[in-house]
Amino acid sequence: MGTFIDYTVNGLVVGNIYALLAVGLALIFGVANLINFAHGSLYTVGAYIGWVCITQLHTPFWVTVPAVLIGSGGLGVAIERLALRPLHGTSRIAPLLATIGLSLVLDQVVQLVFTPNPRALPSPLPDWRFQVGGGSIGTLDLLILGVGIGSAALLFVFLRFTKLGWAVRATAQDIDAAKQMGVDTDRVNSTVFAIASALGGLSGMMVGMYYNSIDPGMSFDATLKGVVAQIIGGMGNVPGAIAGSLLLGLIESYGIALFGTSYRNLFAFVLLIGILILRPNGLFSAAKETPPEPMTGSFVARGKPIRIPMPGMVGIVAVAALLPLVAGDYVLQTGTNALLYGLLALSLTLVAGTVGMVSLGHAGLLAIGAYASSLLAIELHIPVIAAIGLAGLVTAVLGTALVFPAFRMRGHYVSIATLAIGQIVALVILNWNSLTRGPIGISGIPPLTIAGVPLYDAPQTYWFVLAVVTGLALLQARILSSHLGRTWRALRDDDVAARSHGVDVDRYKALAFAFGGFGAGIGGAVTAHLYSYINHETFNAQISVLALTIAILGGLGNISGALLGSALLVGLPEVFRGLAEYRMLIYGVVLLLLIRVRPQGLLGTV
Amino acid sequence: MSALLALDKVCSFYGPVQVHFDLSLHVNQGEIVCLLGGNASGKSTTMKTILGLMKPRTGSVTFDGKVISGLPTHRIIRAGIGSVPEARRLFGAMTVRENLLMGAFIRDDSAAVRSDLDRVLTLFPRLQERLAQRAGTLSGGEQQMVAMARAMMGRPRLICMDEPTMGLSPRFVDVVLELIATINREGTTIFMVEQNASLALQIAHRGYVLQTGRIALEGAARALAADPRIRDAYLGGEAA
Known part of the structure; x- marks a missing residue:
């Protein structure tokens, strides 16, 4: 029983971390119709901002958290403004590829600055543990659960009761119609990237504290988990993303308990494929059909191919074939x-x-x-x-x-x-x-x-x-x-x-x-x-x-x-x-x- | 010139394909003006150009004496233009009430917005009982009403309507046309794009006929309705 509670707490904590990622991905998918493959990189950046604050600058916790939020949120805004907005009106695949490119750049920059070696990210919280029915729950667990629930509540209030929140929802449903209501959709995009990136960065910092280790390679896994959680809940569905994250966290935690750590991601991906096949709109939507993504044809950029004439081709192959006569082994x-x-x-x-x-x-x-x-x-x-x-x-x-x-x-x-x-x-x-x-x-x-x-x-x-x-x-x-x-x-x-x-x-x-x-x-x-x-x-x-x-x-x-x-x-x-x-x-x-x-x-x- | 809206020698393109050739038209304060034309005549492009969803390559659009071509859509809406988009484009997952309030997005006077909501609902009593319903679950005619009410909620001086009768049952077509006339009588200028010339000319004051990106005919609605060229080309129901 005690271990069951421990695994449940672990699942919920990890689920909350995924939720902070998945909610941002869902918001971005909603308004920009884009799966942001750079999302995990912002999570890594957030973790490293936290590391710099805590271990180098020795800032108190109430300074560290805003620093992480502002740093990663600001980076998110810059990414949207500089790399993604200029791609409006191009092929549908362009922004998706741009986020892949951005993630490569950001991850490598983090690695060059901080070396590929893992770093310890100690939690500045007192290490108290509370006994709960045979299991235990620590201060960091409570913090993560609190941040997850608090962010969800804030997000709900924002989307429901603020004008900008309404604009976000309207843009997510129909960007052209939102424009025709006077919504500045560029501003909506910036806002959404700021929120999503800030939450992603916070998630990265907390995961670093949870495992007391961060490294530049952590982004890819984070993006994947966020995407999986989001798809479980339904693409672009914010409450669904939270529920999907908690579900994913629990399934992983129980799965590890039963089969061992090396199976962890297998559950996530098999679940993903299952959802994509059986309920592509997510667990919480009734429709079985995927929403029509009008990307056929325009998904890939069109261009007139350059034809290399036959003799040219033969020549290139001949040169390639003769290369060993002049070139060394290397x-x-x-x-x-x-x-x-x-x-x-x-x-x-x-x-x-x-x-x-x-x-x-x-x-x-x-x-x-x-x-x-x-x-x-x-x-x-x-x-x-x-x-x-x-x-x-x-x-x-x-x-x-x-x-x-x-x-x-x-x-x-x-x-x-x-x-x-x-x-x-x-x-x-x-x-x-x-x-x-x-x-x-x-x-x-x-x-x-x-x-x-x-x-x-x-x-x-x-x-x-x-x-x-x-x-x-x-x-x-x-x-x-x-x-x-x-x-x-x-x-x-x-x-x-x-x-x-x-x-x-x-x-x-x-x-x-x-x-x-x-x-x-x-x-x-x-x-x-x-x-x-x-x-x-x-x-x-x-x-x-x-x-x-x-x-x-x-x-x-x-x-x-x-x-x-x-x-x-x-x-x-x-x-x-x-x-x-x-x-x-x-x-x-x-x-x-x-x-x-x-x-x-x-x-x-x- | 005291025209509320004027297009002056607009040339617009889709990539290399030219859609408008020196398109000029105007809408005076208080009028209902309809733009008629068959498929691919450039009607919807005209609407997109006015609303800033497309930018003309040359020529200008002025509203209330100020050039609006080149402005982003949200600034054009704020300048006092409301839109009833083609195929209505409601926020389907939001309730009717939320849709109507989205129409008032540009306004900050929440008390006045509330009284406008009541006013609009007296004009569209059908929507009163649908307020809490998701807009996506309404019938086509009801959705058209929401779209019109939504546009009114921004208190625009001009409402642009793209094919407001398209896809509606004959009974609703009459209702919608009557509502457009009522909105106009209450002081809002209307510019509408229509494929169904006979219907549009019933309520319009003036009309333009667009043919492959050029104005082929223009004049008072009555004169256009009687014009044999129009009768041959457009009247007699839906253009195929």
Whole structure:
């Protein structure tokens, strides 16, 4: 009984922390129709402002809290004003990508300033504990519960009884109608970002105190949990976000009690997928249908693609093929790496660009391919080259099956669902000890071998990967110019119209994911045999984001663009090795600049 | 010129596509003026341009002698223009009462707002019993009434109505037209965009006919209703 109460208190405390995040996400989604992927970064910033105040400036608690609120709230306002407002009227995906770029930049800046090492964030409260029916509750628990309830009450009063609160609600329901009532919707946006970011920052500080540890990597998880809680409650639904957060906190807490810590996030993501499939409007809305997100067609920026003439293409491939004659091993390793990312980007550019399902979990496909090939080669002694091919097939089948539930979704929902699916893949790998060796990972993966001859030196490896990439790129180009490619683009531009012309949308999406999964799976498999060691973190969410950045840089749907983007984004930071530390910052800035200056990518969307 | 609202040589574009070609029109204080035209003639774009939801590339919109083109929408509303948007655009999750109070968003005189609410409800008695109901649950005709009442709550000098009879049952069409005439008699100038010319010309004082972004005809409502070109093109019910 005592432990049950402890787990309940823990669940409610964590739930309140999620609620402070989710409420902000819900407000922002309401008025700006945007999932703010930078939300977790503000949470991290809030935590670090708290750390500076408490451990460096030794401010009293009543100064620390306003400092956190003002610091993170102000940053939120600046983000809205400088990075998001200029994107009004552009494609629907632009603000979403901008928040991803912002999160990369903010996280890296925090890391550069405060180092990646965790910091202790001591609670300045007296450490009293109160006995409650066999369990106990501490002062910090009470503070967090109080702040959660207090913020909810304040927010309720604001939305119900103030003029600005009314404006927020009206804007959330219909921005154009709100404008026609005389509402300054820009001001509403600023207000909402200020409130959301301030609450997010406060949440970060309190979570830091709760675990007495903060680090720059905490934002991604925070964004995810906030988003999951918000979707449980219904996107844009503020009371729903609070209820969803508490539910998520309790489920996680009880889940940990029953199964152990490594399962924590698995519950969150499985719950997310379940909700997205069964009740996409959240637990508290009656409708089963997702609200129509009018983003088909306009979700991705359009632009005229730049066509590279055939001789040019042949020339580029020839130069790439002759590179080993002049370049050293280091350059070739970088080239191999860029080609492997190119393989991933080819797959993503097909799924996100040609079919219009912007996947944020594409690294999961790499992981499936890598594990499949490694295990086939090690456990079943299948020759490496055959294992790689089989891994491609396994990834095609598994990847398609995993993403299948997301086929009915559109726009933001696809991105969230694929993000969760990518995380689920990593978590299953972590927890399925008997198959994947769990957290230990797989070592001793046999090297690339063709006809019994291992490819140990860099030029051979490079040529092999170049051949694979060229082959798959040609195949993809061939498919894109066929009837199949046309159908894919049609259902991207208007899936309702495509459906009403007799296109079985699900089947065509499945074909795209199968082909994309095959390529990505081969990419993951080759990577595994090159690395000789992989674990559940080898193919993390950062790789998914990088793949998306590459695909956008080149131009969504554009095959040569994906390869060019990969050469630039993966190759160049290696060439300027001093920049390695700033890599994520560079990706973030590239993404932000692209969205502003050339949303259709370098070579244009197809 | 004493026109309350005037568009002067407005040219507007959707990207590279030009919608208006030197569009000029005016609405005098106290009038009901209707803008007629078929699909894609640029009617709704005219409304968006007046309300600042779109900016004209050249030309100007003046209200009460001041240039309003280029101002953000909320400033234009504050200048004294009310809007009944196309397809009504109520705040569906808010109650009827909250919708009406949103109409008074620009006002700070809460006592006067309350008495205006009563005044509006005597004009739209049907809404009295619906006050606590969510606006999204009302019928189309009732929603149109809420939209008109909401626009009145801001005490505008001019109300712009975009297709106020669209999608209503024939019985409600008459009710709505009668209400528009009543609102006008009480002193509010009306500028309405309509596809249904015969209906609009029943209550309007003057009218303009828009054809692919240009004014093709203009004049007194009676004269337009009798004009054979209008009869051929627009009268005889709904334009297909």
